[in-house]
Amino acid sequence: MKASYKVPASINRSFLDHEITLSKGGWAVRPSPIKQLLFFGGGGLSLLWITTTTFISSASPIFVTLFVIWGLTAVIYFGATTKTRQLRVMTISALLSYAPAKARHVYTRRNSNPSDFSAIVGIESIDPDGRIHFADGGEGQAYLIVGSASYLLFDADRIAILDRVDSFWRKVDVSCEWAMITTKEPQRIYQQVASLEKRNQALAIRDPDLIELQNEQYDILTQHVGGKFTSIHQYLLLKGKSTDALNRAHTTLKAELEGSDLMMKEAAVLDGPDAQAMLRVFYRGSDGSPERTAPRA
Template identity: 40%
Template sequence: MAKAEYKVPPSLARSVLDYETPITTKSFSLGVIPVKVLLFWFVVFISTAAVIMTPPVKHSPVWLKIIIVLWVIGFAAYFGQWTKTKEMKFMQLPALFGYLQKQHRRISTRRDTAPYPFMQLVGIKSVDEDGYVRYLDGSVGYFYSVVGTASALLFSGDRGQIVDRVDSFWQKVETDTQWNFITTKESQAVFSQVANVERKNQNLVYRHPELTKLMEESLDILRYDVGGKFSSIHQYLTLHSPNDAALHTAQEILLSEVENSSAMYKQCRQLNGFEVNDLLRSIYGHKKK
């Protein structure tokens, strides 16, 4: 039986400032606070006291000193907040200043411009017809369209079976390959349905105006309504490996899971080159309003 809860171990890259210490007294408790937060507020108070005690602020009116202290406390309270990513807000200021530069916010994708900035953003060098993806750093990968079985309406027995299967699956996965899931909201793929209607239209023995009109209406509904207006959630899996050997091992683990059980992957299909480019276009492409 899989565990109900998993403890996330601390990162090996954690520094001394990332350690958390409890702040408690007999009357109240502030909880667990990282060392860097305590050091930040210590520097703020020392700096504020130094500013207040230094001319010309030292000889200024009391109301001006109060305004300066309140402004510093408010500024520090906002930029000293502890975010969900275990960082303080002021650490995001360098990225904000870099974002203000126009060349860091826009990438030209015209045919007469150099493709290297966009390639660095996406990280993909080329996509073969069979869906084999080559990255700029020499790594390789494949894209898959997957459908899972998890649902909030499952019975407890089925839910436990799925959780156990998922737990055993991830225990078999090697750590040298990245397994990334992509969830998109896009129009439904109606290529096979459109081809089926066109095939029926071509195989008609007797042509009748009303029957031909019915076929055209079916094609319009598939192309412009089902395949255009109606959106659904699609999920994709990417295998990103440093070399072909690691990628082949990851493929074997995935295919073995799909063939032996449907608890984790109800459907799994490898995307070809056209489908990979279409997926990337839906993520990075410009959508007309």
């Protein structure tokens, strides 16, 4: 039985991403990546050079002191790491690109230029069978999935699921991206409506009271259960670099479903209208209207 679990380190790392643990007086300091130590060292040397060789050196002692405090604060702030272990200084370019108000919003009205919105979505077209064509040449397919996670799992089941998920991701081909999407949407009532219609067609006696009762049940399903009550839905979006990469990922997913239900219990391929309905959740307004200004991702 495993006592703990961890997320493996990314393989997209360079020599500068390796962490070094420094100690002082017998106390261990939080590990710091080499790039952070180099940034602190370079920032300190640059600050020393500015205060000793430029016009700052001829200023009053109070001004020099304030400048040094400001410089050290800036070096420490921009040298700190984010949650993804990246230096804050690396986000300055993105911050400057989003500084203008025009750059933070994209108009998605019907009469607006679709170029900016297309650059965010990155989807060129969706086939009737659900095949998604991306702007970078990749192809994708969306699935409605049902997982196995639950708060009521026993420890043995939880460990079995984690082990199965761990082994599954080890064999996934890196030529295809696997994106898990979780949304909160109205409950799906297709099967209930179909069953109600089947019962309606099977009525031997078209009694007005029975017809009225069925109409009432239909209104409850469509207007209340399928309109006002929401539930959590999970989707899987496969995005391959090519058609072959997407087909290999589909084969891997199919083999996993047939081999075990620990990773996923069910996965249904979404056709074109269902895929558009799934993606529409992210790009429409809170009131369901597509005419709004969408913030950039």
